[in-house]
Amino acid sequence: MKVKLASSYGFCFGVKRAIKIAEAYENSATMGPLIHNQDEINRLKNDFNVGLYQNLKEVKDDDTVIIRTHGIPKNDLKDLKAQKAKVINATCPFVTTPQQIVKKMSKEGYSILIFGDSSHPEVKGVKSYGEDQDDVHVIMEIDEIKNLNFKNSKIATVAQTTKKKEKYLEIVNHLILRNKEVRVFNTICDATFENQDAARDLSKEVDVMVVIGGKNSSNTKQLHSICKENCEDSYLIENHNEIENSWFEGKKLCGVTAGASTPDWIIQEVVNKIEKIN
Template sequence: MNIELAENYGFCFGVKRAIKIAEENQNAATYGPLIHNSKEIARLEKDFNVGLTDNYKIFKAGDKAIVRTHGIQKHELEDLEKKGVNVVDATCPYVTKPQEIAQEMSEKGYSVVIFGDDEHPEIKGVKSYATKGALVVTSPEELEGVKLHEKIALIAQTTRKVEDYMKVANYLIPRYKEVRVFNTICNATFENQDAVRKLSKKADVMLIIGGKNSSNTKQLFKISQENCQDSYHIEDEKDLDFSWFDNKNLCGISAGASTPDWIIQNVIDNIKSKNS
């Protein structure tokens, strides 16, 4: 069994930055999961006493609150600051940018359309910065029959597929006088998706490693499945089923932007130990 890693995979700039911030702020707590990887969150709690809460209202004046990579809603950030909480912002700069765009374009009178998952924390945060509201869609079909202003600002969730984003843009452009399309999909997403597309076309079996609730990992898995029928989304080596490798020659591996190297290496070591 040969194992080949995708040309680009794993921790992105924003996640590396957030992990470093968390490690430098011991005895703090993150509001919401810092990243979408439960194993790495457990490591931060064990080694650096960085806790986790889903309720920002529990923070008191003087407490240290780390803002997750996906960002938080504008009113939540304002509430924390008003209470005198020491806010340490680990929001990925690639997420901060669409927040700024949503606010600026909304204030200028544009209808803000966001391509992404309405329930994802990143999109909840971005939407909250649109002062006059925003419409979140996952496909062009969701725009049918919707009344918008003549001027549209289109923003994408940072981890979405560019091909799907363009379908929404191509729907809006001929129907409105002005459509401003902002490329808010991060470079790491582009690179990881291109790499998994390339590798999955030649691999016999593909493993995509990452949290089950990680949006960018799910996108990588979707792309992999399009080219390699035997593609599997796993969180770590415990999810491996070694029957997947029967009569297979090449195992391709990629990982989401929130997947640490130590989990990837554990998966590789386990495969090698069974095939040695």
């Protein structure tokens, strides 16, 4: 089977940076999974003895704690800093930005709207920076907007870094038509766009598409849904073990892309395996 890789795929700047940080601190541990990729987390454990805390209570004095790429809630960071542990912040700078916007705008009396998934660690962290938690609202879909009660007439919006910009625009349009003042911050990350645009282009020209990434990674799921729009036979896998020969029957060209937390060695294993399929 012939394989063509997307022109942009895999690790983004923030993930590369977090992994470099983790590799520099052997025998440390991360607060929450560093990135959304279990295989890479296992590699960091095996090669650098980088462990994982499930919660703050596990942290002991003199431990080195690495903050995950998606960030953690404000109070957790404060508690960690108050302990004697050494805190290394590997939060992606593009995640720190919406955290700081929410902090500043809510201090200035704006109601906050976050477009994102309220159960995602990044969104939980960003939300925690709001002054009045009852006036920080999170929505996933535009339909949810009518149920919101903003306390202020001024609204500031941010988006989860991996969200689709078109959907964000719909939400912003809705708000502008109904409110006197709306401050819109485009916090969607370019790295996601680049991988998305490349996946869109590639999925138009191939017979089958394989998207590699964590099943709980929102940017990987989004890549998969973009590919599906153009190529019905698009599959989401975490590694080469999940490949099924039947996907390639009667197909000539297979496109491959990968989410922003997928390491190159996993992508290479997938490509090698697909190339061997007749």
